[in-house]
Amino acid sequence: MSGLDERLMLGELLARHGQLIDSGQLREWMALFAGKCSYRIVPRDNHDRGFPVTLLQCDNRAQLQDRVISLLEANKYNVHTERHIIGTPIVLGRSAGVIRIEASFLVMQADAEGVGSVFAFGRYLDEVVSEAGEMRFRSKIAIVDNFEVPRAISTPI
Amino acid sequence: MDHVAWERNDYSRIPYRLFHDPAVYALEQQRIFRGAVWNYLCLEAEIPNPGDFRTTWLGETPVLISRGIKGEVFACENRCAHRGALVRREAGGNDSSHTCIYHRWNYHLNGDLRGIPFQRGIRDQGGMSGDFDKSCHGLAKLRVATYRGVVFGSLSDRAEPLELYLGKLITEHLDMVMQRPIEILGYQRQRIMGNWKMYNENLRDTYHASLLHEFLVTFGLDRATQRGGVEMDERHRHNITYTYMGTDSDAEAAELYGQQNLRADRLTLGDTSMLRYHKEFGDGRSMATSSVFPNVAFARFNNTMATRQIQPKGPDAFVLVWTCFGYVDDDPELRAHRLNQMNLLGPGGYVSMEDSEAIEIVHRATRSAFDKNAVVEVGGRGPIVDCPFRVTDVPVRGFWSYYAEVMGLEPQGAVR
Numbered sequence: 001m002s003g004l005d006e007r008l009m010l011g012e013l014l015a016r017h018g019q020l021i022d023s024g025q026l027r028e029w030m031a032l033f034a035g036k037c038s039y040r041i042v043p044r045d046n047h048d049r050g051f052p053v054t055l056l057q058c059d060n061r062a063q064l065q066d067r068v069i070s071l072l073e074a075n076k077y078n079v080h081t082e083r084h085i086i087g088t089p090i091v092l093g094r095s096a097g098v099i100r101i102e103a104s105f106l107v108m109q110a111d112a113e114g115v116g117s118v119f120a121f122g123r124y125l126d127e128v129v130s131e132a133g134e135m136r137f138r139s140k141i142a143i144v145d146n147f148e149v150p151r152a153i154s155t156p157i
Numbered sequence: 158m159d160h161v162a163w164e165r166n167d168y169s170r171i172p173y174r175l176f177h178d179p180a181v182y183a184l185e186q187q188r189i190f191r192g193a194v195w196n197y198l199c200l201e202a203e204i205p206n207p208g209d210f211r212t213t214w215l216g217e218t219p220v221l222i223s224r225g226i227k228g229e230v231f232a233c234e235n236r237c238a239h240r241g242a243l244v245r246r247e248a249g250g251n252d253s254s255h256t257c258i259y260h261r262w263n264y265h266l267n268g269d270l271r272g273i274p275f276q277r278g279i280r281d282q283g284g285m286s287g288d289f290d291k292s293c294h295g296l297a298k299l300r301v302a303t304y305r306g307v308v309f310g311s312l313s314d315r316a317e318p319l320e321l322y323l324g325k326l327i328t329e330h331l332d333m334v335m336q337r338p339i340e341i342l343g344y345q346r347q348r349i350m351g352n353w354k355m356y357n358e359n360l361r362d363t364y365h366a367s368l369l370h371e372f373l374v375t376f377g378l379d380r381a382t383q384r385g386g387v388e389m390d391e392r393h394r395h396n397i398t399y400t401y402m403g404t405d406s407d408a409e410a411a412e413l414y415g416q417q418n419l420r421a422d423r424l425t426l427g428d429t430s431m432l433r434y435h436k437e438f439g440d441g442r443s444m445a446t447s448s449v450f451p452n453v454a455f456a457r458f459n460n461t462m463a464t465r466q467i468q469p470k471g472p473d474a475f476v477l478v479w480t481c482f483g484y485v486d487d488d489p490e491l492r493a494h495r496l497n498q499m500n501l502l503g504p505g506g507y508v509s510m511e512d513s514e515a516i517e518i519v520h521r522a523t524r525s526a527f528d529k530n531a532v533v534e535v536g537g538r539g540p541i542v543d544c545p546f547r548v549t550d551v552p553v554r555g556f557w558s559y560y561a562e563v564m565g566l567e568p569q570g571a572v573r
Binding site: 041043045046049051052053054055056057059060061062063065066067069070073074075076077078147148149150151152153154 | 248341342343344345346347348349350369371372375424426427428431476481492496497499500503504505507509510511513514515517
């Protein structure tokens, strides 16, 4: 794969991540993760100060699925839609088939009456692998700069 | 603001006005947060070393907490005695003194004024007059008291000694939660668009837990069919809600919830590790959450532990700060389990995300209802008493009875 192709595929993976969440296709969103995977949302102050507490953590695929099913089937939370704006990823490094990338994100929310607000912004620190010819997240961490969460976190960032 | 039209003297009706009226909010700052109560400030484990400091809020008042050279804990209003700027802008740090950036007035860790730049002016011109007494211009000091490593502050000389204020109910709860040296695991913060008192109510309302939180019911973490209940101190200002996991059966719960057209068996988890409970407290309770008037909860939920500090931000919002901790001697496996189980709680918690939504929809819908009342009579009317059962919101009435007393707004013949 050329460097250019790789960049395009990484950008595509991140764009699909945003698009599947924003369109409410969370089951399909899970398919962007590798068989062995983790997903975390981390407040920036904990990250910077070395504290391990997250806002949400799924350490394996079963936990990721449990989150998604509970959100879709059981949890009650604010009625909203969201919109991800994700920046161009940069490659931080690579080793043994794993590409480490960073990309900025901005997530806006609109409520049931169409009132919009900034929900979260920060950066992804992701590990991407290739599975069956497709790029997949092995690890995805959303580090939230505005770590005073407005309302609550329900939908993934 | 000197009168509330209570419909009942047992607080089984709560005027919605109390959540929204700016005059009520202003009075709360004066009579509650600056009044004869003890407010939670932080944990000693957050400022272990001399010179360590943290900033926080007591009601709307900015507060600076410092660890002195001899290990003392000081708390002052974080407001420069000169022109009123925040002296410390950071969340925390370590320093030998505190300096305001505006005109570099410098304070000792205990808040006393230490130095003023150009106090004598330059070349005998300007500066402070000769009779300026630095000892009269320190940071305003709070009374500070600690119990089991929990730091409380009071802005009133009239607050009774801390241990009497907390009472046996809360000191015994803290004896258990803070039984060994703790390790701070991190923080979670969220801004909920509702009145701060609604969070106190939420903590005291066990009726909602198994109705709003389907997750708790489905997985048997906290069901109204389990043995559990609510306890209050004698003045009903504090509350503990407790549960014993495993004291009902899934079949019994399915039947009793089923009669209410509620399903208790809709979901299954692919990974149940989050639900495990390692018994680690002597009382056998799997969950015990206290609500301490006016601004904190000390919660142990299975193996997660956190303080939840309420910081009111006007009548229409409050910030909830979760300080999550484990014990210093936790083995790596237990530490990992606590972190995993924290998925239940906090701003993104399977359970807690629903409390914020419940509070916000009450706040939104009652803004226009100054003349209407909430109905609080699940579990009984009249006397405010402990309940060895779960279908109750009696402690909510307890909260309001103490609130009304402190605010000087009790109805005629008020139940206490």
